[in-house]
Amino acid sequence: MSQLRSIPRALKLPLTKLQTPLQHRPFTQTHSTHGKKPLPPRLKLDDSDLSVAYLKGTGPGGQKINKTNSAVQISHKPTGIVIKCQATRSQSQNHKIARSLLADRVEAHLKGDQSPSRVSIKAEAARKKKASKVKKARRKYWGLEGESAELEGEEGGGDDGEVLDADSLAGESEDGVGGRRVEEGEVQEVESRKGLKDTKDESV
């Protein structure tokens, strides 16, 4: 252990002096090559298989209230998959997002895990991206124990955006910066997989 610690400490001193050249060092991005391949075309869904609902909520409507609920729920009858989307304030926009997500879901459901579908390709890319990020972070901060606690905390916060994880939704919407609309839609969708029960329970 003492040997391991001594190496970074020795590195640390010259590094602080050489900070400017270090900043200009070009970073290599290994994951960029994976994302370049075009995704296979999206599955076309039959309109007759879908049941769409624009959720407005109950109670008096029209001019008397001004609800901002714009959720759209689409269910695919043959597979029973339900997608609810409220990513944007526009119902027509939400409809489009929900539909494309549903197509991906249905494709993944029908093809299973063996053949590469859009979902599995995307998930794989996300997994690789995260793995490389974690690896880099580990390499960078390895041994800098004095600062490691803070730095890893920051790193963790940044990661939330990339992961399609329902539990990280809160963190995602906390720290999310603009220009990540579609991803937010996807996160929404994962959340919605838990079903409508969730949103009903939340009413206070």
Next chain:
Amino acid sequence: MPRIRPSALIKAYRDNPLLPLLLKECRTLGSARNELRWLREHALRTSQTRTRQQPNPTTPLAEWKMHLISMCRQRSRGYPLQYILGDQPFGDLEILCRPGVLIPRPDTESYVVQAAKLVEQMATASERSSTSTDKNDPKPLRILDLCTGTGCITLLLHALLSPRFEHLRVMGIDISSKALSLARKNLDHNLQQGLLTHRASTDIQFHRADVLGFPPGADGGDDADGIPNVEKILSEYFDQPGETEMSEAPLNLEPGCDLLISNPPYISSSDFRNGTTARSVRLFEPKLALVPPLPPQFQQSPNPTPTPTSAMGDVRPEDIFYRRILELSYKLRTKVTVLECGDIKQAERVIEMHNFMAPGQDRFQDPFDVQVWPNNEQDMAFYGFHHNEGSRCVIIQRGVRSSDSK
């Protein structure tokens, strides 16, 4: 309104310290989260554009956060989200919203989509029946939107119908000059965004007029404000002048208007005060667009309890717009009339009114088809209507055989 449980507030606070503020107005955690996300996006966008225009030496991070907090405070007082963000999606359009003009509702969007569907159906039906007399049809499809407000109905109808109809004339009418200038701004805005075709600038017109237009003698003061009576505008716009129909109209007159659509003020003054109307609406949206003005005979009495007089023809104060609009609709020989109503009861009252008012000769010549929409489970589920609560619209179609409509 049930109070928010402290546990819910604590849960929301742990999630984000700003959520309890939004929860006050949104009432559910889900919608509060959504609103927070939209507000944050807005705050970030505005701070980005501002820093791009004039780079600020102070940190932009603190600036957008301050902006976000102040917006959440506004929202907690019930200030409408659409006034804060400045717009509201309506169909595929983006409608600008400003204080003093009613915010477009999703219900209205459903009615517009349904109206556009009916007009298209009607056009295909008439094409099929009159292929022999087809002369490339230079007559435009004429649409009239009364009490247009932001112009949302007018603009969305143009967006929906312009691919199908080469000649289209849409007119929006409102009494408020604030609303009209916003409607014109909305037309320009959606043209700029490419959400409307360039034809829209010539096809669409907005005019200021008093739809209710009580006879000038009876009301004196109000009508002397220089607001033209709606019939004057209509007689200039549509081929046939308004006066001829009053006495006797030629029976084979061509319809002057294909679609008359309106979302007039329809809240009764008691519903406005007794808690049925949401706080946010009551406090921050224009009363002019929500509650119809009391006709002169009610204004004089100190307590405005509706005592229907014979002159009013048993019309409740909250229904006075419908009576007037139906009258105009008969004069223009409108093919399809679509009227938004507050609830099923009001819709039924409008139908009763129609049955009473519809000119007998027309009824005989080409029967009306009247319905409250949505009226089946499928439509209600699709558009998210409650099966017995919430708004409805009345659709009156002229010259449709009942066998055709079913």
